[in-house]
Amino acid sequence: MNTMRWLTEDEQAAWRAFLQATTLLEDHLDRQLQRDAGMPHMYYALLSTLSETPGRRMRMTELAQQTKITRSRLSHAVTRLEGNGWLRRESCPSDRRGQIVVLTDEGYEEVVRTAPGHVSAVRAAIFDRLTSEQTAQLTEISRIIADGLHGPEGNDVPWLR
Numbered sequence: 629m630n631t632m633r634w635l636t637e638d639e640q641a642a643w644r645a646f647l648q649a650t651t652l653l654e655d656h657l658d659r660q661l662q663r664d665a666g667m668p669h670m671y672y673a674l675l676s677t678l679s680e681t682p683g684r685r686m687r688m689t690e691l692a693q694q695t696k697i698t699r700s701r702l703s704h705a706v707t708r709l710e711g712n713g714w715l716r717r718e719s720c721p722s723d724r725r726g727q728i729v730v731l732t733d734e735g736y737e738e739v740v741r742t743a744p745g746h747v748s749a750v751r752a753a754i755f756d757r758l759t760s761e762q763t764a765q766l767t768e769i770s771r772i773i774a775d776g777l778h779g780p781e782g783n784d785v786p787w788l789r
Contacts, residue, residue: 653753660749665742670697671705672739672746675714678731679739685730687720714738 635643657669665672673695678684686694692702706729709715714735720726731739755763 656753657746657749661742661746664745665738667709670695670701671709672742674702674705674709675731675735675739676743678715678729679736683730684736685718685728688717688727688729691729709735712738 654669661667661669661672674691677691677694678686688702688706689699692699695702697705706715706717710717712735714732716730716732718728718730720728754766758766
């Protein structure tokens with residue numbers, strides 16, 4: 629007995645449109661940030677996340693969780709950003725094995741310099757094309773998808789790998 633639930637025609641169209649949009653958006657943002665700041669979107673996300681935290685610092689494991697990337701990929705990115713002088717690592721005073729990543733003043737200045745172009749790229753690619761109702765729908769749909777993928781603690785999520 630075949631119990632496989634194949635995608636309907638409408639679901640297949642939605643799935644393919646979603647994949648195309650997310651792939652093109654990530655490429656668009658990567659190209660904009662490479663052109664304007666010489667860094668990929670993921671690096672900007674790390675810098676931006678740290679720029680919004682108290683003291684511009686965060687434990688590496690928490691940063692991996694917030695940015696939804698693997699610890700090894702984060703470690704590689706932090707090493708590259710340290711080389712630019714935009715980040716530095718510190719030992720965690722409460723846990724000898726833990727590390728804290730700190731956004732330097734130079735890194736903060738890079739976020740401030742790069743943010744207007746990045747916001748313009750995001751706005752042009754997404755929000756200038758949507759009505760306020762569609763923006764609300766996008767928020768709701770995205771949260772439903774993300775909530776369904778987070779799952780209970782201990783799942784195979786990127787920041788635990």
